[in-house]
């Protein structure tokens with residue numbers, strides 16, 4: 001395989017594409033804490049056996065909170081700027097459904113550089129992510145892998161979109177248990193970036209995926 005996809009020397013600044021950017025450090029601690037609470041609330045509501053009075057009272061309280069916060073919103077497409085421990089700057093979507101720090105629907109998944117190369121992250125999926133009884137939904141495992149694989153390409157300076165994703169489910173993936181996600185670039189060809197990754201529980205692979213990411217076509221790179 002030819003290895004001629006070129007990493008972008010400097011990752012594109014989303015502001016140059018008309019997108020708003022929020023530095024991760026400027027997300028209020030109170031918002032992070034609210035997001036955690038809402039994440040837990042979704043799991044609680046999904047499994048509650050509370051009676052009508054409690055349910056009606058909870059609905060009123062949630063509606064009041066919703067009304068209180070509705071007014072002032074970030075634009076769709078707002079990006080979050082994250083600074084890695086090694087000083088590298090990266091951008092992700094603020095409300096990305098897998099990794100967005102302000103999205104209560106996101107587990108969230110956070111990947112870091114792995115000593116063996118590529119990226120590694122840990123995540124616990126609560127009962128909100130259930131498919132078969134007690135097990136993680138396969139679509140969510142695909143989403144976790146898609147995000148991890150895309151991040152691995154981005155971390156190598158080749159951010160892009162998923163053109164193709166293949167997932168094999170090797171073993172059932174439990175809810176409410178620590179999962180390890182790993183991902184790496186396995187090859188490049190022109191703008192094509194080939195990536196692979198795994199989800200593991202207790203060291204055993206439960207799902208593995210490969211993807212083709214097509215690197216962003218940036219002004220000045222001649223479409224190579």
Ligand SMILES: CCCCCCCCCCCCCCCC(=O)SCCNC(=O)CCNC(=O)[C@H](O)C(C)(C)COP(=O)(O)OP(=O)(O)OC[C@H]1O[C@@H](n2cnc3c(N)ncnc32)[C@H](O)[C@@H]1OP(=O)(O)O
Nearest residue numbers: 012014017091146147150151154159161162163164190214
């Ligand atoms: C603003 C700055 C912010 C930066 C921020 C960075 C964030 C970094 C972290 C992101 C982490 C995200 C992780 C989640 C990732 C998603 O969820 S992405 C969402 C799902 N994917 C999509 O919506 C993509 C939809 N598809 C498309 O937009 C277009 O088809 C694509 C994929 C961009 C490709 O279109 P294109 O750019 O016109 O490229 P094209 O010339 O058609 O193809 C290029 C090459 O790829 C091949 N190819 C294309 N599609 C396929 C395919 N399906 N199968 C096989 N080969 C294919 C072509 O044959 C061609 O090959 P060669 O001729 O070089 O041999």
